[in-house]
Amino acid sequence: MTEARVALVTGASRGIGAAIAARLHADGFHVVGTATSEAGCDAITSALGSERVQALPLRVEDEGSVEALYASMKDTCGTPLVLVNNAGVTADNLLMRMTAEEWGRVIDTNVTGLFRVTKPALRGMMKARFGRIINLSSVVARMGNPGQGNYVAAKSAIEGFSRSLALEVASRNITVNVVAPGFIGTDMTNDLTDAQKTQMIERIPMGRIGEPQEIAEVVAFLASDGASYITGATVPVNGGMYLN
Numbered sequence: 001m002t003e004a005r006v007a008l009v010t011g012a013s014r015g016i017g018a019a020i021a022a023r024l025h026a027d028g029f030h031v032v033g034t035a036t037s038e039a040g041c042d043a044i045t046s047a048l049g050s051e052r053v054q055a056l057p058l059r060v061e062d063e064g065s066v067e068a069l070y071a072s073m074k075d076t077c078g079t080p081l082v083l084v085n086n087a088g089v090t091a092d093n094l095l096m097r098m099t100a101e102e103w104g105r106v107i108d109t110n111v112t113g114l115f116r117v118t119k120p121a122l123r124g125m126m127k128a129r130f131g132r133i134i135n136l137s138s139v140v141a142r143m144g145n146p147g148q149g150n151y152v153a154a155k156s157a158i159e160g161f162s163r164s165l166a167l168e169v170a171s172r173n174i175t176v177n178v179v180a181p182g183f184i185g186t187d188m189t190n191d192l193t194d195a196q197k198t199q200m201i202e203r204i205p206m207g208r209i210g211e212p213q214e215i216a217e218v219v220a221f222l223a224s225d226g227a228s229y230i231t232g233a234t235v236p237v238n239g240g241m242y243l244n
């Protein structure tokens with residue numbers, strides 16, 4: 001079993017998850033990063049090297065895949081004391097056109113996936129009387145966004161779930177917090193047209209798209225000993241796009 005604290009980051013192959021994994025690794029954690037494919041796992045190890053790093057496959061919609069991930073960690077580094085539920089998907093459509101599959105995929109991956117990954121981490125955290133759970137939401141959870149009813153529902157659910165879990169586990173010194181990014185430059189947002197990006201930037205008082213590293217900084221703080229008295233919070237990181 002590893003000496004360093006184990007941090008599990010879902011969806012660490014690219015975008016915000018890759019930045020979080022790199023930041024936690026730089027802070028001395030043993031990082032277990034997940035991806036849905038072998039190429040994604042390779043991307044994690046080429047970014048972070050092989051010291052205090054494991055790249056493992058995970059599809060959060062598949063219970064068997066979650067079980068295999070935890071079995072593999074148990075045999076190698078042990079259970080995570082820091083869990084960053086970062087993996088997420090979108091399937092945008094106006095509700096009039098949204099299919100049940102698009103609705104179901106976004107809810108299942110983003111919300112039920114988070115349930116599947118979080119529950120098995122709790123026992124080890126309870127035993128250690130230490131834990132940090134950090135869930136990724138989005139500015140749109142509170143702001144709303146046309147064409148993203150499924151995603152907004154999912155992210156709102158994550159925020160409510162996190163507050164409830166925070167209350168359940170606070171007495172065990174386990175904190176549960178949410179980071180809600182604004183508009184961040186990753187594959188998830190790269191699909192937008194230039195016109196859409198310009199329109200989006202006009203709504204950001206800081207006048208620019210955020211960087212994945214700017215999300216990673218906040219996650220790293222919430223994972224640190226310095227954040228020991230923060231729980232049940234949702235931290236907006238959105239350049240002023242929405243104030244609440």
Ligand SMILES: NC(=O)c1ccc[n+]([C@@H]2O[C@H](COP(=O)([O-])OP(=O)(O)OC[C@H]3O[C@@H](n4cnc5c(N)ncnc54)[C@H](OP(=O)(O)O)[C@@H]3O)[C@@H](O)[C@H]2O)c1
Pocket residue numbers: 010011012013014015016017034035036037040058059060061085086087088089109136137138139180181182183184185186187188189
């Ligand atoms: N980018 C933004 O502007 C923004 C804003 C607000 C919130 N967020 C949230 O921040 C998080 C990261 O976003 P991002 O922009 O970095 O996304 P991204 O670039 O699309 O990357 C998504 C990550 O999730 C993984 N993933 C996708 N489907 C998965 C599944 N079914 N099971 C397990 N892992 C899966 C991907 O793995 P593979 O590489 O293997 O596909 C990838 O590592 C998400 O929760 C997102 O909702 C993003």
